[in-house]
Structures are given as structure tokens and as C-alpha cells.
Amino acid sequence: MKIMLVEDDKKIAWLVSEHLKKYGYTLVLPPDLKEVMTFFEKEIPDLVLMDVNLPFYDGFYWTKKIRQISKCPIIFLSARESSMDQVVALDYGADDYITKPFSYDLLLAKVKSHIRRVYGEYAIGNEERVYEKNGLRYYPERLEIHYGESVEFVTKKEGELVELLLVTYPEVVSREAILEKLWDTQDFVDDNTLSVNITRLRKKFQDVGLPDSILTIRGKGYKLVLGDLHD
Structure with missing residues (x-):
């Protein structure tokens, strides 16, 4: 601990x-x-x-x-x-x-x-949530992404983005949908702020063994690509 x-x-x-x-x-x-x-x-x-x-x-x-x-x-x-x-x-x-x-x-x-x-044994609701697609797992209570034996911690914003990408997978997540979930607005958040979060998350995916897994779909948003990985 x-x-x-x-x-x-x-x-x-x-x-x-x-x-x-x-x-x-x-x-x-x-x-x-x-x-x-x-x-x-x-x-x-x-x-x-x-x-x-x-x-x-x-x-x-x-x-x-x-x-x-x-x-x-x-x-x-x-x-x-x-x-x-x-x-x-x-x-x-x-x-x-x-x-x-x-x-x-x-x-x-x-x-x-x-x-x-x-x-431990006194914890309420030991059944924690997990989102999983093709071997990639995200634990929101722990703010952890897992792939194989690799683990990376994410921030709350990054975690919300992971959750959105996994729930929407394999579809494209629009920029508007991301802004609504992460910042409760579509206004007053510049593109650089979103890009920084995407860049950081791409690096963490790469570190667990999933390089090039977040694609930018020009004019639409972002898409999670897990290739032909298997559960």
C-alpha cells in the first residue's frame, strides 16, 4: 500500500x-x-x-x-x-x-x-466496476488501465475519456460528446486542452502496450482502435 x-x-x-x-x-x-x-x-x-x-x-x-x-x-x-x-x-x-x-x-x-x-474485508461494495474491450480493462474506482501485465494510472479526466471511448467502442466519439462528459460544456474549452488530454492518454496506452490505439477522425472526433486483440 x-x-x-x-x-x-x-x-x-x-x-x-x-x-x-x-x-x-x-x-x-x-x-x-x-x-x-x-x-x-x-x-x-x-x-x-x-x-x-x-x-x-x-x-x-x-x-x-x-x-x-x-x-x-x-x-x-x-x-x-x-x-x-x-x-x-x-x-x-x-x-x-x-x-x-x-x-x-x-x-x-x-x-x-x-x-x-x-x-479490505470491511469495504462496502467490493464489486468494483470494470470496463473491458479486447483485453483492455479500465477500473474507474482505482483510476487504472490494464493490458496484459501492464498497469497505468490515469487522472480523473483521462479516466472519463477512457470510459467514454470504451463504452462507445468501436464507434467514433464526437468532440462535443467528450466536452459534455469531461467539462459539462461544449464552450469555453479550447482545442488545445482536449488535445493535451488525448496526447497524455495516448502515451499511457502506449506504455501498457497499445500504441496508436486512439485515432483522430478529422471533422468527427476520436476512435479507439484495438486491432484484432482478443479477450
């Missing part, structure tokens, strides 16, 4: 990381606290440990941003003890709140509990 720790105190970050690593967890820390979301979308962690007092933007801000694309557990680690801070954290989407200084055994127990709740 991968845990993202968002903490500006290097000593606390090191202590938390070393303790959790002993129990088999992988810890990742954003190197730039101005780019927490970029790092999150790259790493796609299973759980987030979030400090409140951070430079640039506080933990409430980043939690709200994460909740726009992910339901992964978020546990606050904060020296702020007021009940109002805890209420705000929960309102913004946090799952738990631990005040500093804290017991590392308590932190470990909380981490295990939330991972069991979301991914």
Missing part, C-alpha cells in the same frame, strides 16, 4: 515514514508543497496523511482538491487541537484527525483501520 505524506516538518516526516515503512507501507512525499495535486495524480496513493499548517496552501485546501478526483482515505496530522479545526477537516473530506504529538502505534492502527475499511 502506498501512503502519501504531506508534511513540511522534515523531522516528523522522517519519523512517520520510517515507522510505517517497518510495516510494509511505501511512503511518498511531494518534493514541492506548491504542487501537491500534481504529485498526487502522478503517484495515486492508497491513503494520504495530511498536515494542516503548510506553506503556500493549507491542508484543508489540498484535501478539498483531492476530493474532487479521489475517495482515498485522508488522515489529518495536526498540532491544532480545536474542535473547530477537526470539524472543518471532516467537512472538507478528511476521514480522521490525529493531534500532535501522537503515538506512532495509534497512527499505525488508524492507517490499518482505514485501509481495511476502504480496500
